[in-house]
Amino acid sequence: MSDPTTDATADATADATAEVTHTIAGGVAYLTLNRPEALNAITPAQRDRLISLLTEASADPSVRAVVLTGTGRGFCAGADLRGGGASAGEERVAGDVARVIRLGAQRLIAAVLDCEKPVIAAVNGTAAGLGAHLALACDLVLAAESARFIEVFVRRGLVPDGGGAYLLPRLIGPQRAKELMFFGDAVSAADAERLGLVNRVVPDEELEKTSREWAERLASGPTRALALTKQLVNASLESDRATAFAAEAAAQEINMTTEDAREGVASFVERRSAEYRGR
Structure with missing residues (x-):
């Protein structure tokens, strides 16, 4: 290839x-x-x-x-x-x-x-x-x-x-x-x-x-959300439920500070396609 x-x-x-x-x-x-x-x-x-x-x-x-x-x-x-x-x-x-x-x-x-x-x-x-x-x-x-x-x-x-x-x-x-x-x-x-x-x-x-x-x-996707998702999935098989849930909550907290998260929510409310910038 x-x-x-x-x-x-x-x-x-x-x-x-x-x-x-x-x-x-x-x-x-x-x-x-x-x-x-x-x-x-x-x-x-x-x-x-x-x-x-x-x-x-x-x-x-x-x-x-x-x-x-x-x-x-x-x-x-x-x-x-x-x-x-x-x-x-x-x-x-x-x-x-x-x-x-x-x-x-x-x-x-x-x-x-x-x-x-x-x-x-x-x-x-x-x-x-x-x-x-x-x-x-x-x-x-x-x-x-x-x-x-x-x-x-x-x-x-x-x-x-x-x-x-x-x-x-x-x-x-x-x-x-x-x-x-x-x-x-x-x-x-x-x-x-x-x-x-x-x-x-x-x-x-x-x-x-x-x-x-x-x-x-x-x-073209929400880059930080993908990074955090990858992190959560890779760690999931070594985690107990409490640890996994705590990591998920922390990832959500971090991700909601990104421009892409705000854009995703805004695009849903405004009924349009999201335009993610990877930030």
């Missing part, structure tokens, strides 16, 4: 040869993994660039939604195991692996979950290992018919990382999560939709158009 055609507000510095391309158009930041020859297996440099771009999008008032996708046949084939790390004969010190995971894969997934703007994954092909978790951490997941999701860790004798054991049970329950993680079988886009891993499956040629339409719709 290629980046969409950009308008006058697009980031003019986008470099088609970069390993992560970045454009902004119509209030949407488009982040594209760009190593098609490696099915977009993610390097440490790409990971850090994605974290930086997600952090920037979160803080930038001109960005009101994010689309994350890949070029070529793969969305992301996981971490690039050939791109660094200890070699087979290199001695590790206790704590090294945990530190790498914490500062690497987990930090990337947290950047998606903590982004204050809605993040859409447009899964254009294989999403395996960390790549699958990167997609599933997004707020909405669109999948091309050719996409597939693979919990590849067990095939390599590894424990899932990148928050997989946190994300999957919350999406499909513990037994289904264990089935995917224990066997490591590829899950087709259609089966992923049936299981509840993705929101919608579309023909490959319609993925870019649909993701752009969804993102532009989100970008």
Whole structure:
């Protein structure tokens, strides 16, 4: 999937040869993994660039939604195991692996979950290992018919990382999560939709158009209300009722100070369409 055609507000510095391309158009930041020859297996440099771009999008008032996708046949084939790390004969010190995971894969997934703007994954092909978790951490997941999701860790004798054991049970329950993680079988886009891993499956040629339409719709919405809603939903499964209700009340209090909340109420009273500015 290629980046969409950009308008006058697009980031003019986008470099088609970069390993992560970045454009902004119509209030949407488009982040594209760009190593098609490696099915977009993610390097440490790409990971850090994605974290930086997600952090920037979160803080930038001109960005009101994010689309994350890949070029070529793969969305992301996981971490690039050939791109660094200890070699087979290199001695590790206790704590090294945990530190790498914490500062690497987990930090990337947290950047998606903590982004204050809605993040859409447009899964254009294989999403395996960390790549699958990167997609599933997004707020909405669109999948091309050719996409597939693979919990590849067990095939390599590894424990899932990148928050997989946190994300999957919350999406499909513990037994289904264990089935995917224990066997490591590829899950087709259609089966992923049936299981509840993705929101919608579309023909490959319609993925870019649909993701752009969804993102532009989100970008025209009440941005702070969406951020607070995301926060509430993400925290809900760790909260008891009293905590969740208190967080909801606090979010309402904060949101009612925004221009968009006032516009929403005014448009209802005046029987017209709301025009949200993301403020």
